[in-house]
Amino acid sequence: MIRSLEEARETVRQKRQELQQRVRETCIIAVLLGAEGKGLDNRRKIKEKLEKEGVLALIPEDDFAPDVAPSITEEAVLEKSDVDVIFINVESWGSVTEFGQFHDEERIAPKLRVFVPHEYHPLYGTSIGYLTDLYLTHVVKYGHVYAHDDSERTIFPCSEKIIIKLTLRHKMLVALGKI
């Protein structure tokens, strides 16, 4: 007998919970935002590694339907979707604008994990300016602003290492019911 969508959804939920409890593991959905060019290549590398660890990682440029303008999709995704965590590597004017737009949205900000070049980090860097000041407000209000050095010339880790570490721990905590 064919089930209704509601009944099927309930069965999916039950089976998912049973499997998660049995294996003490889960899957989370992560979105990777950032710049194009080298930034996009970096995100693709990160996505591949996350996928191997059981994470459903999405890159808007590659995975979201091209029929809709990216800015429109992103707003919908960030505000209304069931994504678990959103990583934003602020390394271009586009990603600066994205951060500026969403950093204080109550529904979005708690899911944001912001990556900034170490020299612009409000606590570890030397830069002074509006954007660094915005990062400081975000750190105080929500936490989750991370300094990175993708050239790996300083003690700061590259964004890839931070993203993978954070995502796997996030996944573990969700699996254990602690988030």
Added chain:
Amino acid sequence: MDARVSRRLKVYRAIDSDYRLNILTILHDEPDIAFNNLAKKVGIERGLLAYHVGVLKGVGLIESEYERRSKESTKYRITDEGMKILKEFRLVKSSAKKTEKKE
């Protein structure tokens, strides 16, 4: 983690959503539906639909064809994997068994 378990967890995560289950059933009923028509059928804004089809594509339950020159938008269809899911959760009828067919 065992690869099959990891895969299963990803699929469950992907389909544990009213919208995404609905998208799968619509694509079963209307293969090669265009993006804009799918948005109307599902009844959600296009930006959010773009995300949900992204999730389903990400786990291989649907596939798409984008025609840049055509005025029509991307077309979507369910994959064999997606069909298995619909049958597993009894959202569509399973095929009749071969023995029953012979009779």
